[in-house]
Amino acid sequence: MQHMKKIISRIVMLLFVIGIAVSGSIGNVYADSENTDSMSTTANQNRLSGNDRIETSLKISQDGWKYGASTAVIAQGYGYADALCAAPLAKKYNAPIILSRQDSLSDETVSELKRLKVDKVFVIGGTSSLSDNVESQLKNIGVNDVKRLGGADRYETSVKIAEELGDVDNIVVTSGNGYADSLSIASIAAKKGMPILLSQSNELPQIVKNYLKNRDIAKTYIVGGTAVIASSLESSLPNVIRLGGTTRFDTNLAVLQNFKADLNFDNVYIASGDGPNGDEFADALSGSALASTKSAPMVLVYNTLSTKTADFLKSNMSDKTMLTALGGTLVVPAVIVDDLIHYFNGEATSGGIGDETSPTTGSGSGNSGTFTLEITKDNNGTLLKKQIFNIDGNKTVLGYLETMVDNIDLESGYINSMSINGQNYLNNSAPDWSYGTSWFIYVNEEFASEGVQSMKPKTGDLIKLDYHDWTYETINDSDSSTGEGSNNLPE
Structure with a gap:
């Protein structure tokens, strides 16, 4: 009997040791998941990406709307003109932004809409942005409430979306000739219910002026420097606050700093804000709808993350922070996310943080030389x-x-x-x-x-x-x- 007790005691001790070892190994794994382990002592990372920008938007939809959504917003994935202003509309209806080609919805997109069980869809832009065939496909899968919000140009489309938001206190004005500044504020504008109105650089479009008539606007946030939205426009807008910098990344930081009190840094989304093709807007756009649901900042990068932005994030992050890259490693290099975690921990970095090596050094289209x-x-x-x-x-x-x-x-x-x-x-x-x-x-x-x-x-x-x-x-x-x-x- 005494011998049996010793055997049982050794077995219990062995199981106890194994239990400690297993729990220790789990505590040191920082997975690409939203489940932050309670024993973590550093930020975690995740990546939402597909084979192309359309599939990435579907991955974002699946991540943010796991249990479905009654409404979806569909925008053109290869032309930013009409799509830029969609985030506040998506937030109002708790809808994902799903990107599409101009002529038709992909089979994967149709499957996602069925999974979401949507019964209402906003189609953004005119038929040159998304064809009539897109509407026909939606109705063929049982979505009978389809509303197109599109105008004669990008400026009128931005007004159509603004009108759908109803009464508003504050507005955002950004350049219609570039995408970066709109993306910097998209998730914040969505969270705060502010429409994003597009403007030409030297003149406020008449359609925007008409929208502003007889509206009591407490604040107008102009996003971008005077190279993209001239100072002469300020007199046409009520109670202007300008958020801008020398580069689009400086503008992104200025927006985040201004709205810091409204942001929750438990989640930080990182997306491409520039590139050689001039159409690298897509992942940040579809991600802005998800970011707005969590009051999360949207950080724009190109090849590297600026040191100033890294300092800002480091001072606001915690060991609960989940860093989520939007898109593949070709648009958001893995070294950026890895280095931001190293930077947060006070460890050495390996090239992911520093001055931007951007092909477009200005904010929007006003670039020297x-x-x-x-x-x-x-x-x-x-x-x-x-x-x-x-x-x-x-x-x-x-x-x-x-x-x-x-x-x-x-x-x-x-x-x-x-x-x-x-x-x-x-x-x-x-x-x-x-x-x-x-x-x-x-x-x-x-x-x-x-x-x-x-x-x-x-x-x-x-x-x-x-x-x-x-x-x-x-x-x-x-x-x-x-x-x-x-x-x-x-x-």
Whole structure:
């Protein structure tokens, strides 16, 4: 009997030791999960990503709306113009933002909408952003309450979304010519119920002015520096507070600092805020809806995280903080998230924190020594190509354009055709010039007075070539409104 007691005692002791060892090993695992272990002494990390931006938006939806959602917001995933203002609408209806191609919903998107069991969908933008086929697909899967919020351009679309929010006390005004500043404040604007209204750089669009009439606005937050939203616009807006910096990352930090008291740093979302293609907005946009549900900051990066932002985060993080990268490691390098944890712990970093090595050093499109060249179609409805160039004083716009397209054919000073990504866009006009589909060129949202073969860009210019239908009457209307006369014929 005594011998048996000794055996049992040894077995109990062995199980006790094994139990300590197992629990110790679990306590030191910092998994890519939202479940923060009670024994953790450092921040944790997670990543939500798919094979492309559409699949990433579905992963975000699955993570944030595990038990479904009665409403969803669907926006174009490859053109930021209409999509930027969607976050406050998504927050109002507790809806995920799901991204889509222009022509149709993917099978995976349809499956996610069925999993969510949505009965209402907001479609953002006109048919050039999301086609009628998208609405048909929604109705085919039993979503009968489909509401499209779209206008003639991105500015009117931002107003349509603002109107859907109802009465508001505060508003946000950002540039319609870039995405970074809108994304910096999207989750905060959503949480606080503030609409995001888009503006041109030097003039507030009339549709926005009309929206503001007879509204009692306590504060207007202009996000971005004077290079993207001129100081002259401030007099057109009520009770202005400007949040901006030298770069888009400085602007992002200024927004976070201003709204620090409204933020909960138990979750921090990290997304791409810049890149060589000029369309790296998607993950931050779909993530902004999720961030708003947790009052979490949205941090924008490109290759590295700025030291100033890292210092700000370090001072506000805790061992409960979950750092979630949005998108794959090509857009948010693993070293950024790893180094931020090291930085929080007072450990050495390995290149993920430092000055941004960004192709666009300014906030928005006002960049010293550079200009932006966009190729669009259907009156900015679809972005075909975008690139930011360092200015070469000897080059005309044609020289830069030739590096972006497969082929370009000029005839009598006009663009006869351009081939982009294997598709040809022909300048096709009626013999009597009464109607047609042609290329038009704009500089800083105004009709250009010269062609690409002679125009030389200036620092900070946004030069755009848009391919769209026209009639003789619309050409004349444009001429009389701009005072440029016959210079506004198709490019």
